Amino acid sequence: MPRIEVQLPERFAFATEVTLYLSHMNYAGHLDNALLLSVVSEARVRFFKSLGYTELDVEGIGIAVADAAVQYKSEAFHGEVMVVGMGAGDFSSKGCDLLWSMHEKSSQREVARGKTGIVFFDYASHKVAPVPDSFRARSGG
Template identity: 75%
Template sequence: MARIQIELPEYFEFSTEITLYLSHMNYGGHLDNALLLTVVSEARARYFKSLGYTELDVNGVGIVVSDAALQYRSEAFHGEVMLVQMAAADFSQYGCDLPWRMTEQASGREVARGKTGIVFFDYAARKIAQVPQDFRARFEP
């Protein structure tokens, strides 16, 4: 069976630390696969905040997640501090990918990697919107 392969950028312009709570764990005692995406979602919200935006207001439009792919590399446990790194890449007319990597801070052990596809969305008109030029200009030469 073919496995998902996630290629990461050489550089991540953002990183944040997130401690794993008991509520992130599953019955096996490690990070639950569905809750991994909640950790990544928190990192994404922090990333946008670091850029001066919210997920509902990027130069007047918001974002919606269009797809997500992830690959586990090792287990993660309650109380561990994750370093989540994120970047913006592969822009289209309406969105981009947000590749990310999660490592355990103390050891540097890679826990997971992935990418989240986003599209920009005009919530007032309830339709997709073009990538705001100011946002795109931050990442493209």
């Protein structure tokens, strides 16, 4: 099976720091693969907030995660500070990819990279909705 390869932009306009807690670790003492996505989810919430939105209110509609791809690069440990860069790209009429990269702050060691596919979703009508023009403009798409 071919391995996932996520191509990242040269730089991200948004970055945030997330400290790894004991609850993020697995039995081997490093960042659990599933909980890595919880760190990325926290960064996603902060990304939307930096644009003046919440995940439930982007110009009156919300988002839903459609898919995710992760490329693990190295271990991460309790107490380390992760810097998560994020940006939007590969827009379609109803959604886009949120590309992200995670590295350890002091050593700059890359921990993981990936992309999360999102669709815009009207939770009142339970239907997929078009990407709001203002989100596309604010997020660099």
